[in-house]
Amino acid sequence: MKLKVKDIDISSGGPLIAVLNHQDAAMLDLHVMDRIKIKKRGKIETVVVDIAESNKVVPKGRIGVFEEVIISLKLKNNDVVDIVIARKPLSIDYIKKKLDGQKLTKNEIDQIVWDIVHNKLSAVELTYFVAACYTNVMTTEETILLTKAMVKHGDVLKLKKYPVIDKHSIGGIPGNRTTLVIVPIMTAAGYHMPKTSSRSITSPAGTADTMEVLADVTFPIKRMKDIVLKTKGCIVWGGSLNLAPADDKIIAVERPLEIDAESQLLASIMAKKHSVSSTHILIDVPVGKDSKVKNIVEALRLKKEFNKIGKRLNKKVRVLITDGTQPIGNGIGPALEARDILWLLKRDPKRPLDLEKKCLMMCSNIFGMIGVKYGYKKTLQILNSGKAYQKMVEIIKAQGGKEVAAEDIKIGRHSYDVSSTRSGIVRHIDNLFVSRIARIAGAPRDKGAGIYLYKHVGDRVKRGEKLFTIYSESMHALDYAKDVAKSNEVFVVG
Structure with a gap:
């Protein structure tokens, strides 16, 4: 069947979607969520079908296409395209298998992740995968396979350095902006720490939001590598990179239902760390009734799983279980948090001492992981000497920012x-x-x-x-x- 393109000027946010008039759909015996192949100038794309009951939205003889399809096939309004019926992705059968509580194989997990990355699954199908992993928890082996598949189907920052340090906080605590203190301390000590961070989803600020007050955070991976080789570290937004891209798509469907499947949490964190060549990873697990991790039993289980996965991926992992019962730091919100960071690094009397104490403890643990003695004392020396502040200014400038006083924010x-x-x-x-x-x-x-x-x-x-x-x-x-x-x-x- 040949149909004329109608650009409906809507983005799906990921999945490739086309809308058929109900009469054209009936002629091909197509239903909502079926698949068709759209062919144009030798290019083919498989898309998810939606159906318009109104001739006003998509008239008979037209095919409404979302922006993702327009971009993929380089279509223009009124282009004529060929339409043929297509099979649904193989991964749908594997998602059903997981819904039935069965264990997935390496090839099955790999296919699911490939389909996620290439937008072959609809939001509904992806949600079922998330729900399947939430109700039928993945084994450690499946989680490791999911981690490796996420890394495989994305870019990798290859540094060829040792050690490469990384850290992650499970989150849920207002403030807690440890990254912006730890990165300049560890890089001032001479170690590489390429840090990718998130923007806020449900919090007043993500690390990337706070860093953005001081410098740019959106870079392609090549530019990120240049910054790291120049300064030994960076604090950039992970969403602008193609590192473990399946993770971002999974998070997008987890968010509305506030689902956080443990296997996907583990795979998500470890895939991001693996994709920036991290060798030593510190995981911060805050525990509290308002935190993501509610009690010590959950925290200890996560610690055990992180250690298992780290060992299998040849990473040195240390998990710290910390207090998540109250905010950490004084400022809550991007600019207010950025002020806290600069006051702390400048050793200003207004600095938040609770945040400083936590960062000293975390850096001390990182030094311990890489075999450096007296880590607490060394961290304090780097802070008090002004080296951490100077390194932060160096990173800020490398990321397109400029030195600014906390009071001027x-x-x-x-x-x-x-x-x-x-x-x-x-x-x-x-x-x-x-x-x-x-x-x-x-x-x-x-x-x-x-x-x-x-x-x-x-x-x-x-x-x-x-x-x-x-x-x-x-x-x-x-x-x-x-x-x-x-x-x-x-x-x-x-």
């Missing part, structure tokens, strides 16, 4: 102070409400929005003393954030 022009209604000791800080208020205020969309904390758990507070300040670029957003802060117990003082 712009924060939200509108603010509101939240004070304690009683005297006592801070017993609890609600991580979820801290994140929610910061996001309602505009973070991370508005870099200067967020929260600045004056107190942490265990601190004494007097009635009327400030607990935190909300910053926003918008009075409307600030009003909404104020309402949430007033109507919920963000700080428990007693």
Whole structure:
């Protein structure tokens, strides 16, 4: 069948989708989610079928194509293309197999990942794969195969250096911006640390959002390599690279249901680390009721699995189980967190001591992994000498930024102070409400929005003393954030 292209100017965000008029679909006995091949000028692409019941959307004799198909086949509006019926991807049978609780083979996992990377699966089919792995947990062997397949079907940063250091935090804690301290410390010590980081999904800031206040974070892999060879490290957005790209697509379907299948979490982290040639990997697992990892039993199980996978991939892995019961650092939101980092590296009295303590502990562990004695003392020397700050400035400049004083970083022009209604000791800080208020205020969309904390758990507070300040670029957003802060117990003082 020959049909005329109609560019419907919509992106699916990944899957290759075409829309047929219901009459044309009936002639070919096609149904929603079936597959067709579109042929044009010697190029062929298999796409997922959707069906338009309205002639207005896609008239008979036309085929509506999403932007991904337009780009793949280099189509123009009114191009004539050939349509033939196609088989569904083999990986659909393998997804059904996993739904039935059966173990997948290397070839089956490899095919699923290939289909994910090349947009051969619809969002529904990919969601079933995620759900299958969530309800029928993958074995360690399957998780290792998934990790290797994710790396195989993506780019790899080949450094040919040893050791190559990396770290990852499981997340769920406001602040906790350890990467922006650890990278300059370890690179100032002479080690390579190419760090890819994420943007925020549900938090007030991801590491990439905070680094973006100071420098560019979006680079192709070749430019990333140049930066690392020049400065020994980088802090870049992983989403701009093609490192383990299946992971980003899996995360996109996990997010709405807040599903975090353990096997995919493990594979996701280890694939990203493997793809930047890491040899020594420190994993931070914060534990708390508002964290991704809720209790010590879950944390110990993850630790065991990380160590197993690391051993099989020939990586040295160390897992730290840390306190995830409260925010870490004072600033929550990109610009406020960036100020914290610069104050810490500059040894300013305003620096967040809880974040500093955690970074000292983590760097000490990294030094221990690579066989360096007195790691805590060495870390403190690098910080106090100013070498870590100078290295951070070097990385910032290599990534297109410039040196800036913490006080010159712009924060939200509108603010509101939240004070304690009683005297006592801070017993609890609600991580979820801290994140929610910061996001309602505009973070991370508005870099200067967020929260600045004056107190942490265990601190004494007097009635009327400030607990935190909300910053926003918008009075409307600030009003909404104020309402949430007033109507919920963000700080428990007693």
